[in-house]
Amino acid sequence: MRIDASKCIGCGQCRPFCIMQVIDFTRSEKGKVHCVVNEDECVDCEICYRAKVCPVDALKQPETQWPRSIRGTFSNPLAIHKETKVPGRGTEEMKTNDITNRYERGFAGMSAELGRPGIGARLRDAEKVFMALAPLGVEFEPQNPLTNLLEDPKTGKMKEEVLNEKVLSCIVETIIPLDRILEVLDAMEKVAKTIDSVFSIDLVCRADEDLSVPSLKVMEAGHRWYTRNGKTNIGLGHLNVKGADR
Amino acid sequence: MDSLSRDYVIFAMSAKGFNSENSRYALTEFLKIVDKYHWVNMGDMKTGGYYLVGKEAIMEGVQDTSIVHGVFTSKEDLRGAVRELKAADLGVSITISGILDNVNEVLLDNNIKRHTVEVSLGVRGRTDRLPEEELLEVTTMCGHGMVSQTFVRQMLIDIKKGKRTPEEAANYLATPCVCGVFNPRRAQELLEELVDVWCMDEN
Ligand code: SF4
Ligand code: SF4
Numbered sequence: 001m002r003i004d005a006s007k008c009i010g011c012g013q014c015r016p017f018c019i020m021q022v023i024d025f026t027r028s029e030k031g032k033v034h035c036v037v038n039e040d041e042c043v044d045c046e047i048c049y050r051a052k053v054c055p056v057d058a059l060k061q062p063e064t065q066w067p068r069s070i071r072g073t074f075s076n077p078l079a080i081h082k083e084t085k086v087p088g089r090g091t092e093e094m095k096t097n098d099i100t101n102r103y104e105r106g107f108a109g110m111s112a113e114l115g116r117p118g119i120g121a122r123l124r125d126a127e128k129v130f131m132a133l134a135p136l137g138v139e140f141e142p143q144n145p146l147t148n149l150l151e152d153p154k155t156g157k158m159k160e161e162v163l164n165e166k167v168l169s170c171i172v173e174t175i176i177p178l179d180r181i182l183e184v185l186d187a188m189e190k191v192a193k194t195i196d197s198v199f200s201i202d203l204v205c206r207a208d209e210d211l212s213v214p215s216l217k218v219m220e221a222g223h224r225w226y227t228r229n230g231k232t233n234i235g236l237g238h239l240n241v242k243g244a245d246r
Numbered sequence: 247m248d249s250l251s252r253d254y255v256i257f258a259m260s261a262k263g264f265n266s267e268n269s270r271y272a273l274t275e276f277l278k279i280v281d282k283y284h285w286v287n288m289g290d291m292k293t294g295g296y297y298l299v300g301k302e303a304i305m306e307g308v309q310d311t312s313i314v315h316g317v318f319t320s321k322e323d324l325r326g327a328v329r330e331l332k333a334a335d336l337g338v339s340i341t342i343s344g345i346l347d348n349v350n351e352v353l354l355d356n357n358i359k360r361h362t363v364e365v366s367l368g369v370r371g372r373t374d375r376l377p378e379e380e381l382l383e384v385t386t387m388c389g390h391g392m393v394s395q396t397f398v399r400q401m402l403i404d405i406k407k408g409k410r411t412p413e414e415a416a417n418y419l420a421t422p423c424v425c426g427v428f429n430p431r432r433a434q435e436l437l438e439e440l441v442d443v444w445c446m447d448e449n
Contacts, residue, residue: 016400017422019391047392047422050298077291077390077424080311095313096261096339097362109364117382118391119375168391185367192370201367211350213363226365229250229345234353235361236332237339241260243271244337 001037001048007058008034014059017051019043019168020120034058043120043168044072067162070123073145075168091144091173094204098237102143107175108215109141109204110184114197115169121197123149124163129172129199130156132191138184141173178205178214182222249435253387254324254344255427256280257315258336265337266310272336274308279330280316283323288316289426297420297430304426315426325352332356343427380440384433388423397422398437405441412437 003014003023010033015023022038035058049059064072073079093111094103103109112129115121126146133140134156140147151157176184181203188201203226205215219226258276260269280288281301289295293307308314318324324342331340342349346363353360369376376382377395385393401415410418416434420426 016397017394018396019394021394021396045392047394050294050424051422077392078294092259092261094362094364095257095259095341096264098339099261099264103362112370116391117369117376117386118395119372189370195371198369198371198373198376200369202364203367204362204364206362207360209359211360216363216365219367224367226367228347229343230363230365231341231343232346232349232353232360232364233339233341233362234328234358236336236358237261237265238337239265241265241269241272241337242275242335244265244268246268246271 001042001044001046002039002060002062003035003037004058004060005034005036007056009056010034011055013053013055014048014051017048017053019045019047019118023048041166042071043075043166045075045168046072067165070149070162070165071167074170091141091171093173094231094233096237097204097206097233098235099239103175103204103206105206105208106178108178108181109173109175109202110181111171111173111202112188112199113169113171113202114199115167116198116200119197120166120168121170121195121199122164122166123158123170125195125197126170126172127156127158127163128191128195129188130158132156132187133172133174133184136180136184136187138174138176138180141175144171144173146170146172178218181215181218182224185224249432251345251348252319253429253432254318254321254342254349255315256318256324256327256340256342257313257427258338258340259313260310260338262311269310269338270308270312272338273312273314274305275334276331276336276338276340277305277308277314277316279334280327282330283318283327284320285316285323286319286429286431287420287426288314289424290314291425295420295423295426295428297417298422298424313425317427317429319429319431321348321352325355328352328356328358332358380436384419384436387433388425388428390423390425392422392424393419393428399446401437402441402444403446405437406446412441
C-alpha cells in the first residue's frame with residue numbers, strides 16, 4: 001500500500017485500521033504533515049483502503065510484481081490464489097472434507113498458521129517450520145499455495161526469493177497418521193522457539209461412526225490441551241448440488 | 247454463560263473440481279435460509295460483510311467460488327437454520343464454528359452425524375508480541391485477522407469519550423471482516439466489560 005503524499009492531509013483516520021500498525025505520520029520538506037506506509041512491513045491486505053475513511057483518496061495499492069505479489073494474495077481475503085482458485089489463505093482444509101475426503105479415517109490434518117493472530121510473518125519463518133517437519137517424513141498438503149512455494153518438499157527449503165516476503169498469515173499444512181500427532185506437535189513446539197512471529201496450531205480429524213473424534217482422544221491420552229470450540233463440518237455435502245443443472 | 251456460548255458461525259462452500267460448477271444458486275439459497283433467523287452478521291468472502299456492503303450486495307454477488315457465512319448468537323436459531331438447511335438438501339458443504347459440544351447437540355437434535363472436526367491447540371512462538379488477551383478475544387473473531395488491535399483501542403476511547411455507544415462501536419469493528427463472521431453482539435459485550443475496567447490514554 002502507498003499513500004500519495006501530495007494528496008494526504010495527515011488526518012490519521014486510516015491509521016487505526018492498519019493491522020500491522022505500519023502507517024505513521026511524517027513531514028514533507030516544506031513541513032507539511034502527511035502519513036506514510038512502511039512498505040517493507042506492510043502486507044498489502046488493503047484493509048486501510050477498504051475502510052473507505054480517506055477523505056482525499058490518497059491510499060493506492062500499486063501493481064505488484066513477483067515475489068512482492070505474494071503479500072496481497074496471502075493477506076487479502078478478496079484475492080484468489082491462481083493455483084488453488086481458493087480465496088484467502090488458499091486452502092479448503094476441512095470445510096469440504098465431506099466431499100473431498102482429504103482427511104481419511106486414521107489420519108489427521110495438522111497445520112501451523114503463521115502470523116496468526118494478527119502479527120504477520122515473513123516466509124523465512126514458514127521455511128523454518130517446513131524444515132522442522134520435513135525430516136519427519138510428513139506429507140505437505142499439495143492443494144495449499146504455500147506448499148507451492150517450496151523449492152524442495154523433501155527438505156522443506158523454500159524458494160530463496162520469497163523468504164523476505166511478509167504476509168498476514170499462511171498455513172503450513174500436513175496430513176499425518178493419527179499416531180504421529182504428538183510427535184509433530186513436539187516438533188512444532190520446538191521450532192516455535194526459533195521464529196520471530198507466532199503460529200496457531202490446528203488439528204483436523206474425521207469423526208468416527210460413534211461420533212467420537214480420534215485426534216482428540218490422542219490429545220487427551222497425551223494430556224495435551226485443545227480448545228473446546230472449533231469447526232464442525234456437518235457432512236451435508238454431495239455431488240448433486242441443488243440448482244447446478246440450470 | 248460466557249460470551250463464547252453466544253457465538254455460532256455457520257458457513258457454506260462448494261469443493262473446487264468436485265461440485266463447484268453452478269453452485270452459486272445453492273450458496274444463495276443457503277444465505278436465504280440463514281436470513282430467516284436472527285443473524286447478527288453475514289457475508290461472502292467474495293463481496294464483503296454485512297456491516298460494510300449490506301445484505302443485498304452479498305446476496306446478489308454470490309459466485310461458485312464464494313464462501314458464504316451467517317452468525318447466530320443462540321443455539322435455537324442455529325438449530326432452526328440447520329433443520330431447514332438439511333431439508334433443503336443443497337449439496338454444498340456446511341461447517342459450523344462454535345463450542346463443539348453445543349454444535350453436536352444441535353446436530354443430534356436434527357439427526358445429523360458430525361463429519362469432521364477441527365480444534366485449535368493454541369498459539370506458539372513469540373507470544374510476547376501479542377496484544378492483551380482481552381483485545382485478542384475481540385480481534386480473533388475475524389479469523390483472517392482483519393480487525394486491528396489499534397482499531398479496538400480506538401473504539402474503547404470513543405466509547406469512553408461518549409463519541410459512540412458500545413453498540414455502534416461494535417458494529418463499526420465488524421466492517422473490516424470481509425467474510426462477515428465477526429460477531430458484533432459478542433464484541434459489544436466484551437467492549438462494555440473492557441470500557442469499565444480499562445484506563446485509556448490516547449498518547
Ligand atoms: S495494506 Fe494492510 S498492512 Fe499495508 S498499510 Fe494498509 S492496512 Fe496496513
Ligand atoms: S486517511 Fe487519507 S488523508 Fe487521512 S492520513 Fe490516511 S491517507 Fe492521509
